[in-house]
Amino acid sequence: MILGEPGPPRxxxxxxxxxxxxxxAAQESSTFNHxxxxxxxxxxxxxxxxxxxxxxxxxxxxxxxELVMEGESTCFYHPAKKAVRPCExxxxxxxxxxxxxxxxxxxxxxxxxxxQKKGKIKSLENRRMLYDSIALxxxxxxxxxxxxxCVTAPCALYLxxxxxxxxxxxxxxxxIRYILAIILATGEIIGWLVGLYLIFNNxxxxx
Amino acid sequence: MGFAAYAGFASLWLGKDHMLxxxxxxxxxxxxxxxxxDIQAIIIRRTNYRLIWSLIVxxxxxxxxxxxxxxxxxxxxxxxxxxxxxxxxxxxxxxxNLIYGPTVRCYLKSAVQTxxxxxxxxxxxxxxxxxxxRPLIAAAQGQLAPGEITSQTQSEVASTAGSPIxxx
Numbered sequence: 001m002i003l004g005e006p007g008p009p010r011x012x013x014x015x016x017x018x019x020x021x022x023x024x025a026a027q028e029s030s031t032f033n034h035x036x037x038x039x040x041x042x043x044x045x046x047x048x049x050x051x052x053x054x055x056x057x058x059x060x061x062x063x064x065x066e067l068v069m070e071g072e073s074t075c076f077y078h079p080a081k082k083a084v085r086p087c088e089x090x091x092x093x094x095x096x097x098x099x100x101x102x103x104x105x106x107x108x109x110x111x112x113x114x115x116q117k118k119g120k121i122k123s124l125e126n127r128r129m130l131y132d133s134i135a136l137x138x139x140x141x142x143x144x145x146x147x148x149x150c151v152t153a154p155c156a157l158y159l160x161x162x163x164x165x166x167x168x169x170x171x172x173x174x175x176i177r178y179i180l181a182i183i184l185a186t187g188e189i190i191g192w193l194v195g196l197y198l199i200f201n202n203x204x205x206x207x
Numbered sequence: 208m209g210f211a212a213y214a215g216f217a218s219l220w221l222g223k224d225h226m227l228x229x230x231x232x233x234x235x236x237x238x239x240x241x242x243x244x245d246i247q248a249i250i251i252r253r254t255n256y257r258l259i260w261s262l263i264v265x266x267x268x269x270x271x272x273x274x275x276x277x278x279x280x281x282x283x284x285x286x287x288x289x290x291x292x293x294x295x296x297x298x299x300x301x302x303x304n305l306i307y308g309p310t311v312r313c314y315l316k317s318a319v320q321t322x323x324x325x326x327x328x329x330x331x332x333x334x335x336x337x338x339x340x341r342p343l344i345a346a347a348q349g350q351l352a353p354g355e356i357t358s359q360t361q362s363e364v365a366s367t368a369g370s371p372i373x374x375x
Contacts, residue, residue: 020252052247
């Protein structure tokens with residue numbers, strides 16, 4: 001075992017390295033913020049690296065919660081740790097380790113996960129279904145492959161009506177896709193009904 | 208704040224305190240947010256995709272051109288026109304691929320991840336996006352003074368060298 005002078009743990013003082021995405025070789029700081037593509041010293045791939053002050057910012061050490069003393073409230077998830085605040089989602093007391101801060105609000109890990117899965121916390125939402133696009137593709141596909149329109153047209157109409165008020169993409173979209181899907185699907189359904197009526201009538205008059 | 212870049216099914220949008228990367232399949236969208244205060248570095252790596260796509264398009268283009276010329280000389284005008292139209296379309300694709308400029312891959316690095324930004328796949332597009340991005344990042348983090356990179360890197364190396372090595 002080699003002991004040196006007391007100092008900070010090595011993990012918190014890791015040297016700053018940026019690597020080439022192609023060969024993973026560490027890049028010299030002289031190539032940072034160069035403004036132009038310069039070849040990687042190892043593999044020669046042209047690279048441009050632009051760094052910002054956050055690269056040199058020390059990451060604050062994580063909080064692990066204090067042990068509870070007599071008379072103090074305990075964390076719901078860690079009975080041995082002192083509660084620091086209640087969760088703003090469920091009201092449970094949480095310790096410093098469980099306290100998840102998000103845009104000034106404090107949640108417990110469970111509420112954070114539920115909020116993300118159910119879409120209640122908008123800033124954590126990372127996926128959405130585009131029902132308007134699906135409805136339009138179903139309606140448009142029925143035009144191209146008309147035998148399937150007997151199935152796709154009602155499906156498109158159902159989706160357009162059912163999800164008319166559902167959130168669309170995060171970037172604002174108009175309802176034009178829903179409108180087109182409804183128009184196309186309605187036209188296809190009417191076409192099928194008229195076609196069936198004519199076939200029935202023709203059969204009746206021949207019969 | 209607005210739209211920054213679009214490539215195929217990926218787009219990049221700049222907000223007040225973060226940028227939003229959207230990847231769409233046509234039926235679903237996936238979102239990734241990168242807060243300006245957390246962006247440590249942006250790494251741009253040039254790729255050969257422009258050359259590869261040019262070859263992929265140019266070879267059938269030449270084939271269709273020669274076939275169209277052959278059909279024309281043998282009197283099959285209709286076939287020559289049809290082949291010429293396809294050759295023309297391939298020519299437009301080739302032309303657009305060339306004028307869009309060199310292809311790159313752009314990576315964004317934070318303290319916990321290095322993510323590719325798929326919408327920034329052309330050097331020209333990256334440069335335009337960076338012009339808009341730099342002031343936003345500077346507003347969130349401040350700016351690096353000249354020479355600060357070297358001094359910060361040297362101080363990191365010096366302080367790391369003094370750390371104890373403890374073997375379990």
